[in-house]
Amino acid sequence: MSATDTAKSMAKQYVKRAAAKKIAAVMLKNPYVLAILGVILLLIALMGLLFFFLLNSGADTKPNTDSLIGNGAIPLNADFTGGHANVSSIIRSYEPLIREEARKNGIEGYTELLLAITQNESGPNPSVADIMQASESQGLPPNTISDPYLSIQIGVRVFAERLRAAGGDVPLAIHTYNYGMAFVGFVLQNGGKYTEDLALQYSREHSIGIYSCIGRDPNNYRTQAGACYGDIRYVKKILQLFTPAKSDFGNLAQGNQIFDVNQVHTIMKQFLGMPYQWGGRSPATSFDCSGLMYWSFSQIGIKSLDGNAETQFNNTVAVPDGQQQPGDLVFWETYKPAPSHVGLYVGNDSFLNSNDNGIEYSSVSKWSKAYKFLGYRRIIR
Template sequence: MYGKAVLLGARYWRYVVGAALLCLLPLFLLWSMVPAPSPAVPNSAGVSVDIWRWEPILREMVKREGLNEEHVAVLLAIIMQESGGTAADVMQSSESAGLPPGAITDPAASIRQGVAHWKNVWNIAKGLGITDLGTIVQAYNYGPGWLYYMKDNGGIGTEDLRKSFSRQHTNRTSCGWRSPYCYGDYTYAVKVMSFFQTLQGTASNDALYRQVMAEALKYKGWPYQWGGETPNTSFDCSGLLKWSFAAAGISLPRTAQEQYRYTRRINESELRPGDLVFFTGTSDHAFISHVGLYVGNGQMYNSNSSGVGYSDLRSAAWRSKIYGYGRVWAGGKQ
């Protein structure tokens, strides 16, 4: 019996395999319609996502010190260099307050002192007529004395001058890779400016978000309209975003599913205001069936059956249907 079964199997194997493939074909077709999440893309140039959690308090401290928003990106770059956003003394600002290294254990206090220290070196640089940003950044590490040294040496901190200043301010000659330049880090400005160049692209996205929200808020309280994509009709979810991004010069595709494919995949931990949040299962018209604009603090701005306005992403009704997150940069598609 076993031998006969084997012979029959060998004779009819083509039909068996063919039938199996026919059974599986609908499953393959269905799966091909589901947009698989792309791998999350980390921030470029090694900039850690951990620094972004400090951005709100950093902006607050910058404003409190009377500095303009242009300082935020360079201070975020300093945080990246000092701690990667993970240490308690997140700006490593204890020494600038006359304390031992790491003495500040509250991140908010560290940022407050770090911004005050930055303002001090910034104002000294202005008073001395020093305008080179890298030279001023180096003063965050070396202290204000570096700026007076630079005033007497041309105003732009070359590597040779950074090494010379370091040699003059230490009695040590052995400190690992920095030897014999053991005071501070003579490569500090180069590292911070590298992060700063990356973060400038992010700053342009902050401006994009403000433009998009300025347009979207005009329609707060308007009714939801299936298929709506202009103020003449009101809006559905993707129509509201397409219209609002167009006001900022960005052309998004029309549907939520198309907008999902258009944007760069990010993790939830990377979410920033201006990112898009995508949902599945909110209706049966498409796999990606809803989209909203992330505005921070667990909230999104969107058009849903309740109308145009804010929704809490932490509520069970929304959170259970989140499919993924996407980012549109000011330069267009990523």
């Protein structure tokens, strides 16, 4: 667009804004118009209250709860494709860009794995623009890249190259992202398949110069292992961010959750004693029952619990009688013939929820005497 065209466009926008201001001024001087606007605003407010209205009542005591035991999460498929990475909402926001770059490099199935790598590289709340820490792979000092999109472009391409160099040995490709391409050659010369022992040996051999363990924190696991080059636990850290997907539910019913129950419980119980708030979905406002579930689980990357209790009921899977376990959600009908109250089951007849008494532990059996019990349901994605 030429400078003239730009000026014309700006002029047109100015005329439109000026006309809009005049129309608004005339309308606001008319008392009938103001009355109509007031009624409209009142109707909108009432509709909002009706939409968020969820009845949560019942006076329960706070029973003691045992400590909860979570399980380490693993990728869904044997080839490390698919699954779901439990990453922060900030890292998750980069998924479209990462997926597109993965598609361009022929590795779209590894999108979730790349999200996990991204969070491990820069943390759940990145303070740097080089979110995939791709600078060093280009022979540059750390954090030289100042554009997240460029970091993703390079980082995804580098992982694709190392995945091909590793011959499909995904753990090797993952650790090579941390150690550098030379690690592939080292593994090929020492049996040809990635092992944790080889990762440890490689790090020890390269823990010299700026990577020496001398003078480092003696309590750090790297220093104690004499392996300060790279991160010897890199692969484990990546895989711990994964959960199985829907097809693994049959195994979950045997006693495994797709997330760390302790982690969610710790997040949720920090709000004990806060008041109940219709439509509340954040610590800033407090919570209603579904809002407490949604916010807490979203902190570990599980986004399938958006919406109200009925939506959460529909986005989970029924647990057979007697197979409930800590971490399952529990539902009741209260004021309407549909799921309208939800809480987190924590074992021993107890569940954590937000009701009229505020955020508290309640008794499953007591609630089931007062309201229609809809059962336990499990999060599968």
